[in-house]
Amino acid sequence: MNGSVADPADFQAATAAAAAAARASSSEQDEWSVGECGFLDPEVQRTLRSGSAAEDITQYPIHGWIDVTKEFHDACTELQPGELAQDMLFGLFEAMSAIEIMDPKMDVGMGFDKQDLPPPSFEAAIATGAIKLEDLTPSELIGTFDALFSCIVSWLEGNSMDQVLFTCLYLHAPSQIKDRALRVFCTAVRNLIVVIKNIISAAAVNEEEDFQLYGNSALLAAEKAQPATVYSALKDVEDEVVRRCKKLTATEDWMAVVNRLRFMRNLFQVIYLVEQMANADAADESINEIHKNLKVAMELLPLIRKTMDRGIQPEKGSEAPNPMGFSPRIHDRSQPPAFPRSIKIRDRPASYQFLEEMISRFKYACKVVKHKDYYSALNFFIEYSKKSGQCILSRSVLQSLFSSNIRIVHGKLPMKQFLRHSVQIFNSPPVLNAKHPVAADPKVQQHLENFFRYCINMNTFTQFIRICGFNRARQRDKLARLIENFDTIQVDAARLDSLMNQLANERAMEGNESMATALKHSTHFSTWVLYNCFRAMLIFLMSGFELELYAVHEFLYIYWYPYEFLIGFLVSALTRTENILLAQEEYAEHQSRLQSAGAGAAKNRKVAKPKKNKKQQRPYRGEIVYYHALLSLCGGMYKAMGALTKDGRVRLPLSQFDNEEIRYNRRFLPFATLTSPPPVSYPEFRNIREHMMEPSVEDLYTYAGKHFNQARNVLESIQNPDQEMLDLLQIARTNFVVMNVLARGHQKELKRQPEFDFSKHSYFPIIKLK
Amino acid sequence: MTNLSISGQQVPLAPQPIAEPFRITTNAPHQMNDASLTPGRKKLQKWLGRVLRIVITDGRVLVGFFNCTDRDANIVLSMCAEYLVEGQEPRLLGNVMVPGKHIVSLSIDEPDPQSSLLVQ
Numbered sequence: 001m002n003g004s005v006a007d008p009a010d011f012q013a014a015t016a017a018a019a020a021a022a023r024a025s026s027s028e029q030d031e032w033s034v035g036e037c038g039f040l041d042p043e044v045q046r047t048l049r050s051g052s053a054a055e056d057i058t059q060y061p062i063h064g065w066i067d068v069t070k071e072f073h074d075a076c077t078e079l080q081p082g083e084l085a086q087d088m089l090f091g092l093f094e095a096m097s098a099i100e101i102m103d104p105k106m107d108v109g110m111g112f113d114k115q116d117l118p119p120p121s122f123e124a125a126i127a128t129g130a131i132k133l134e135d136l137t138p139s140e141l142i143g144t145f146d147a148l149f150s151c152i153v154s155w156l157e158g159n160s161m162d163q164v165l166f167t168c169l170y171l172h173a174p175s176q177i178k179d180r181a182l183r184v185f186c187t188a189v190r191n192l193i194v195v196i197k198n199i200i201s202a203a204a205v206n207e208e209e210d211f212q213l214y215g216n217s218a219l220l221a222a223e224k225a226q227p228a229t230v231y232s233a234l235k236d237v238e239d240e241v242v243r244r245c246k247k248l249t250a251t252e253d254w255m256a257v258v259n260r261l262r263f264m265r266n267l268f269q270v271i272y273l274v275e276q277m278a279n280a281d282a283a284d285e286s287i288n289e290i291h292k293n294l295k296v297a298m299e300l301l302p303l304i305r306k307t308m309d310r311g312i313q314p315e316k317g318s319e320a321p322n323p324m325g326f327s328p329r330i331h332d333r334s335q336p337p338a339f340p341r342s343i344k345i346r347d348r349p350a351s352y353q354f355l356e357e358m359i360s361r362f363k364y365a366c367k368v369v370k371h372k373d374y375y376s377a378l379n380f381f382i383e384y385s386k387k388s389g390q391c392i393l394s395r396s397v398l399q400s401l402f403s404s405n406i407r408i409v410h411g412k413l414p415m416k417q418f419l420r421h422s423v424q425i426f427n428s429p430p431v432l433n434a435k436h437p438v439a440a441d442p443k444v445q446q447h448l449e450n451f452f453r454y455c456i457n458m459n460t461f462t463q464f465i466r467i468c469g470f471n472r473a474r475q476r477d478k479l480a481r482l483i484e485n486f487d488t489i490q491v492d493a494a495r496l497d498s499l500m501n502q503l504a505n506e507r508a509m510e511g512n513e514s515m516a517t518a519l520k521h522s523t524h525f526s527t528w529v530l531y532n533c534f535r536a537m538l539i540f541l542m543s544g545f546e547l548e549l550y551a552v553h554e555f556l557y558i559y560w561y562p563y564e565f566l567i568g569f570l571v572s573a574l575t576r577t578e579n580i581l582l583a584q585e586e587y588a589e590h591q592s593r594l595q596s597a598g599a600g601a602a603k604n605r606k607v608a609k610p611k612k613n614k615k616q617q618r619p620y621r622g623e624i625v626y627y628h629a630l631l632s633l634c635g636g637m638y639k640a641m642g643a644l645t646k647d648g649r650v651r652l653p654l655s656q657f658d659n660e661e662i663r664y665n666r667r668f669l670p671f672a673t674l675t676s677p678p679p680v681s682y683p684e685f686r687n688i689r690e691h692m693m694e695p696s697v698e699d700l701y702t703y704a705g706k707h708f709n710q711a712r713n714v715l716e717s718i719q720n721p722d723q724e725m726l727d728l729l730q731i732a733r734t735n736f737v738v739m740n741v742l743a744r745g746h747q748k749e750l751k752r753q754p755e756f757d758f759s760k761h762s763y764f765p766i767i768k769l770k
Numbered sequence: 771m772t773n774l775s776i777s778g779q780q781v782p783l784a785p786q787p788i789a790e791p792f793r794i795t796t797n798a799p800h801q802m803n804d805a806s807l808t809p810g811r812k813k814l815q816k817w818l819g820r821v822l823r824i825v826i827t828d829g830r831v832l833v834g835f836f837n838c839t840d841r842d843a844n845i846v847l848s849m850c851a852e853y854l855v856e857g858q859e860p861r862l863l864g865n866v867m868v869p870g871k872h873i874v875s876l877s878i879d880e881p882d883p884q885s886s887l888l889v890q
Contacts, residue, residue: 057821057833057834057835057849057850057851057862058833060821060823060833061821061823061879062879063879063880063882064879064880064881064882065823065877065878065879066877066878066880066882067876067877068817068876068877068878069873069875069876069877071813072813072814072817072843072876073843074810075809075810075811075813075814076810076841076842076843076870077810077841078808078810079795079810079811079814079839079840079841081841082840083793083794083795083840083841084794084795084838084839084840085794085796085811085814085815085818085838085839086794086795086796086818086839087796087797087818087819087835087836087837087838088796088797088798088818088819089819089837090837090838090846090848094837094838094848094865095838095846095867097864097865098846098864098865098866098867099864099865099867100866100867100869101826101832101866101867101868101869101872102826102827102828102868102869102872109852109863110828
């Protein structure tokens with residue numbers, strides 16, 4: 001049929017010829033050729049659509065638009081519900097990355113009217129007189145300052161810098177502002193942006209949902225940042241305003257301005273000092289200075305809050321946080337297309353609330369300098385994350401304080417030394433004690449050096465601390481990867497332990513008794529590594545409750561694993577460590593008594609040293625008690641879930657959609673690679689569960705109740721319990737009662753699933769019968 | 771709870787049982803010129819991958835490669851350009867999904883059938 005096109009010269013021509021031929025015939029046969037259907041060779045198509053100039057969408061139409069509205073809709077109605085007509089290169093990724101037009105959250109271009117004037121720029125606003133550059137009244141200053149604080153807070157909450165901070169036109173060119181107070185304040189905000197960005201990018205615990213690191217940097221670049229001058233500039237302008245006040249009779253409004261300038265000065269100084277800590281020599285001084293500024297800032301906040309109504313207030317229904325100086329939609333069209341559009345800038349009271357909480361968080365973060373070893377530092381980080389995990393700047397500040405803290409403690413010693421010191425504090429392996437005769441042995445030193453270098457190279461321990469700095473939701477998948485890393489270090493630690501043991505035995509054989517006692521070594525290093533690994537595992541498992549990842553019917557094995565293994569391991573690791581420490585202390589006392597007996601009476605002072613109090617002798621007691629309580633709670637939940645399941649009160653998935661083994665394996669996936677603790681296979685778990693569920697339902701409820709009762713007893717024995725302990729106590733008590741009620745056959749006929757209320761504690765629910 | 775049911779009643783089966791309830795019409799080579807396709811599906815197949823211009827309810831014009839559609843004429847375009855005023859500088863959006871209810875008119879870039887007849 002295509003006799004007119006004979007012997008095509010090349011492939012392209014052949015395709016074109018085929019297409020032309022097909023087009024000629026298509027009208028009668030109602031068939032489309034490959035070329036006509038927008039389909040080419042997939043490779044060609046891929047390169048065509050990869051954004052090369054050849055396929056610039058703005059060049060279209062090539063032929064001309066043909067209206068197909070009716071035709072298209074008619075064609076669509078032929079599709080079944082759920083059926084798609086899709087391009088062969090179209091997949092889930094393209095579908096997910098598409099922004100939805102006319103959705104107010106996604107569509108930036110929405111609501112623009114063709115007739116609207118573009119939002120005013122800085123120059124335009126000056127030309128039209130929309131903003132004042134000089135002679136601002138106090139209430140205008142107060143309003144603008146308060147609005148800028150709101151913008152800073154909204155930025156720290158994860159919004160784009162352009163869409164919040166740089167809607168303020170004053171920030172575009174502070175040097176052009178003639179009013180001195182406003183100019184200095186705006187310069188301070190711009191410098192604050194730079195400093196905060198530095199801290200956050202250095203700490204690197206941010207995720208895209210926490211913080212927008214990138215903005216239109218051209219706006220910032222226009223004027224150079226000089227953070228070192230901000231403090232004194234603010235101080236000068238403060239003094240100037242105060243001097244002016246002295247000539248006035250009504251000074252209250254001006255004092256409100258001064259307080260805001262002062263607050264900015266102190267806040268700025270804190271954040272600037274934190275940034276400078278990284279290369280400061282006298283970090284202790286910086287910490288003191290930070291404390292002083294935090295205190296002043298805290299004292300200023302009530303004064304500022306009281307005078308909020310003295311400033312001009314945002315107009316009702318307007319998007320601008322202040323009637324003057326803001327151009328809310330100025331950057332909307334310059335944002336990347338997938339950017340969120342609707343930004344709510346925090347209102348003023350809420351912003352000051354945020355700042356107040358942030359200052360308390362900073363104060364709390366400063367305490368990290370007290371924690372001079374890995375064990376207590378890790379505890380601090382875990383605690384801090386629970387309490388202050390939501391604010392990216394607070395988390396980043398903690399990271400900078402900590403990494404400079406290591407340097408404060410040990411001079412400029414690297415992390416390797418810090419870990420070495422930490423193991424020594426944790427369970428004091430004899431070889432790490434400098435006084436011991438083997439400490440100088442080059443062979444032993446070499447082994448130790450290798451081990452700690454390995455720890456650093458694997459990055460596991462440093463990474464654990466950093467992970468605690470991430471937001472709560474992201475910690476979990478990072479922990480999963482961390483746990484896998486522990487395996488190699490465990491192997492290495494075990495090797496080191498056995499080497500030390502072997503050396504000790506050799507020395508004993510040689511008859512060098514004192515060397516042998518000095519080297520007498522149990523599983524110090526592996527205990528240390530394992531302890532940290534178990535903690536990571538426990539946090540990983542339990543974080544699933546906090547993030548609401550588990551279905552109720554999965555609770556059983558999630559609580560079972562810590563009950564049967566993890567917490568038991570943790571308790572035994574800590575107890576063993578404590579015993580080693582106690583034994584060493586006794587030995588040291590014994591030695592010194594021997595020595596002092598030999599020495600003259602003049603040297604007796606050393607023996608008379610007051611005994612350390614009981615708590616210090618048992619450094620892990622509090623934690624051991626806590627884990628005992630957790631153990632009983634997990635046991636209680638495990639058996640309670642067993643009883644509820646057997647009683648038919650737990651909704652189970654439909655059997656045709658269910659495969660428990662797959663779910664089980666997924667939940668414990670990160671543990672599968674570890675050699676210690678060895679992974680527990682699903683069949684093993686099933687056997688254990690079958691055995692547990694053998695007794696009658698009533699008995700099972702009673703057993704669960706006993707566990708809760710035990711937890712209650714442990715928790716009640718704690719002196720000066722903190723809030724978490726009190727919450728756990730309440731959970732244990734309530735669940736104990738509920739279990740007893742169920743054991744007595746309450747609501748026996750009603751097979752309703754109870755409610756699991758995690759509001760008291762993120763790991764353990766209160767079981768509620770409806 | 772063993773069978774899929776809505777408010778206790780057995781859902782009546784569709785009058786004509788369809789062999790592939792979740793079928794996808796695509797312009798992949800093996801499906802081209804599939805004789806069993808309905809005329810509408812054939813048209814959609816032809817248009818897939820070509821440039822589509824959509825006018826939406828607020829007056830904006832979107833131009834992009836036609837990637838996907840469904841029964842309600844929700845349309846996914848790739849490499850989409852958004853024109854506030856046609857002829858002026860567009861903003862490039864990448865992948866967009868246009869809900870069918872916001873579509874005012876659709877046009878496809880192709881030679882006018884009448885003029886192409888004239889050429890021949």
